[in-house]
Amino acid sequence: MSKKQKMSGAEAFVECLHKEHVEVIFGIPGGALLPIYDELYDSDIRHILVRHEQAAAHAADGYARATGRVGVCMATSGPGATNLVTGLANAYMDSVPIVAFTGQVPTSMIGNDAFQEANITGITLPITKHNYLVKDARTLPDIIKEALYIASTGRPGPVLVDLPKDVQTEEIEFEYPKNIKLRGYKPTSKGHPLQIKRAAKAIMEAERPIIYAGGGVVISGAHAELLALAETLMAPVTTTLLGIGTFPSVHPLSLGMVGMHGTKYANYAMTESDLIIAIGARFDDRVTGRLDGFAPNAKVIHIDIDPAEISKNVAAHIPIVGDAKNILKELIKELKRKPKSKWSEKIEKWKKEFPLEYDRKSKEIKPQYVVEQIYDLCPDAIIATEVGQNQMWAAQYFKFTKPRTFITSGGLGTMGYGFPAAIGAKVGCPDKTVIDIAGDGSFLMNSQELATAVINDIPVKVAILNNKFLGMVRQWQELFYDRRYSATRLDTSPDFPKLAEAYGALGIEVTKPGDVRSAIKEALASDKPVVIDFQITPEENVFPMVPAGAAINEIIDYGEKI
Amino acid sequence: MKHTLSLLVENKPGVLARVSGLFSRRGFNIDSLAVGITENPEISRMTIVVEGDDRILEQVIKQLNKLVDVIKVSDIKPESSIDRELALVKVEAGPKERPEIMQIADIFRARIIDVGTRTLVIEITGDVSKINAMTDLLRRFGIKEMVRTGKVSMLRGAKAVKEE
Incomplete structure (x- = not known):
C-alpha cells in the first residue's frame, strides 16, 4: 500500500538520498544543477561547498574510506564534471564506493555542443564501475538506488549519475523502489567450499607460508579473521599499501609492507615462501617487482571478490572467489593450530638484521x-x-x-x-x-x-x-x-x-x-x-627500495649502493 | 587464435561502447560484430569475433562479465556451434561475364538480387569460409562494393546461451 506523491525530479533526488541515509554531499553548484541545489537549500542533508570539484571527489573518497559508507559528491555539467575525473579514476583504482552526481544540459540539447556540455558518461566509461545518463525522471529513483547499491557491493567502486536539467524539473509520481533488478550484476560473496578445503590442505602442508593482505581485507572488514588466521598458523603477515591497518604493525607476526618500498624482511619472506595466501590483494607491479623473480617457489592461494583479479598478474593455484571475511571464517574452521617453525625463526632473524633505518642523529629534521x-x-x-x-x-x-x-x-x-x-x-x-x-x-x-x-x-x-x-x-x-x-x-x-x-x-x-x-x-x-x-633534509631518500625492473629480493637499503 | 564470443546484454543505449571499449583498451581489433534483439526484447545478443592472445582474451572476458549491463558471456567453440554470415557483393558484370558470374552464384547457392547495366548484386549466406571462397572467385571480375553482416553463432542441439 504505497502512496505515490507528485514531485519534481530534484525533489525526488533529495528524497532518494534521504531514503539511502546519505548525510553529506561534497560539491559545487552550477547552472545545470540549480533545481537540485534549490531543493538542497531546505534539506537537512549537509552540503559541503568545496573549492574545486576534484576535491569533492577526493573528499567523498576519504569519507568512504574512513567510514565504510558510500561517499557522495556533486558537480555541475561540463567543466564541473570533468574536474571530477581524477577523483573518479582514483576511487576506481582503489575500489572506493563513491557516487558522483553531475548536472547535464537539458536532454533536448545533449550532443549539440551546448554551453557547459561534456559527454561525462562517455569520458568516465573506463574509470567508473558503472554510470548512468538519466533521460526520464521516472527512472531516477531506480537509478539512484542502483547507483548506491552497485558502488557499495561486490568489489566497490565509483558510480556516476548524469542528471540533465529538464529531468530535475520534470514532475513525476514518486515512489521509492523496494527492490533492485539487475540481471547482469550478481557479485559472489560465499567462497566455494571445495576450494576452501583445497586451500586448507595446501596451508597445512606448507612449510614456509606467508599471508599477503590487501585493501580487500579493509573493505570486507576481515581484520579479526586475518589476525585469527595468522595466529592459528603462526604465519607472517605482510600487507600492501592499501592493506595497511588490517594487521597490527606492532604484532610479532607483522612484516609491514611488501614491494618497492616495503621492508627487506617482507620482500625476503615473500621470495622464499612456499605458499602465498593472498587476501584481497591484486599482485600490483609495485608489489611484485620483476614478475619472473617473484616468489619463484610459492604456490598461490588467491582470495578475491573479483574473478578478474585471479591469475591476472600471478597465476593462482587455488583461487577462491568471494568475500574475504566469509571465506576466512570458513577457512579457519578447516585448519589446525601450527607451532612456531624454522621459518618463523628465519623471519625473526631477518627482522632483527634489517630494521627500517635512517640517520637518527642528524641535526636536520628527518x-x-x-x-x-x-x-x-x-x-x-x-x-x-x-x-x-x-x-x-x-x-x-x-x-x-x-x-x-x-x-x-x-x-x-x-x-x-x-x-x-x-x-x-x-x-x-x-x-x-x-x-x-x-x-x-x-x-x-x-x-x-x-x-x-x-x-x-x-x-x-x-x-x-x-x-x-x-x-x-x-x-x-x-x-x-x-x-x-x-x-x-x-x-x-x-x-x-x-x-x-x-x-x-x-x-x-x-x-x-x-x-x-x-x-x-x-x-x-x-x-x-x-x-x-x-x-626537512632536502635530499632525503626513501629506503629500502627495489629499483625498477628488479626482483623484490634485490632490495636496496639505506646507505647501500644501487 | 580466433574466438567467437556470444554476449547477452541489456538492450540499452551505451552498452556497445562499454563492450567495445574493453577490447580497444587492450589493443584487440574486433574482426566482426553483430547485434540484434533476442526472444526477449529487453535483451540483445552480440556476436563478436576477435583474434588475440588467449590469456589476454580471458582477461577481457572476465572484464566483460563485470559490466553491469552484460548478462552473460560465452566463448563459443566452432565444433559445438553453427554459424552464418550474410554478404552483399556488387560485381562488375558486362554482358560477356554475366553467365559465368551467375554460374558461380548458383554453385554457391547465392542469389542475384539486383541487376544493373554493368553490375550484379549477389546475396550469399553461409559460414565465413564459404563467403570467402565465393568472393575470391569473383575478385577477378572486379568487386565494386561488399557489405558483410558479421558472423552470428548458435550452439548446436538443445543447449542455449541463456540468462541463468
Missing part, C-alpha cells in the same frame, strides 16, 4: 622522525597522505593498528589527494584526529581546500614534509639520471604558514628537530585547521 613523533603523540589518528616520499614515510614509520586509519591513493597515485581526503575523513569521523602527511609539491595541488576546512570548521591538520623538491621524482633523478634535477626544484613555493594564515587557519614553521614535538602538540591542541611546515 621526515621519518616527524612521522614517528606524530605516531607517538597521536597513535589513534587517521592518517591521510599525499603521494610520493611523504606517503612512503608515513606507510613505513607510522605504526598502524586499525583498519580505515590510513587513507592513501594507491593505484592511481594522485598527488593532491590527501588534503581533501582528510577533510572527507574528518567529516565522517568528527571525533577522530585527522592528519594529512603531505609533501610541499602535493599540498599545493589542492591547497585551496584550506577555505573549505576553515569555513566549515573541519579542523584537519596538515604536516608538510617540506624538502623543496618533488621528492620522489628527484630521488629517481639522483639514483638513475645522474642527479640531473630536471623540473623538480620547488624552492619558489609560497610561505606555507602564511598561506594557512591567509585562509584563517593556523600556520606553524619548524626548522629544528628540537621543535618538532612542540609543533605537533600545538597543532593537536588547536581547534582550527593547522598547517605545519617541517623544513
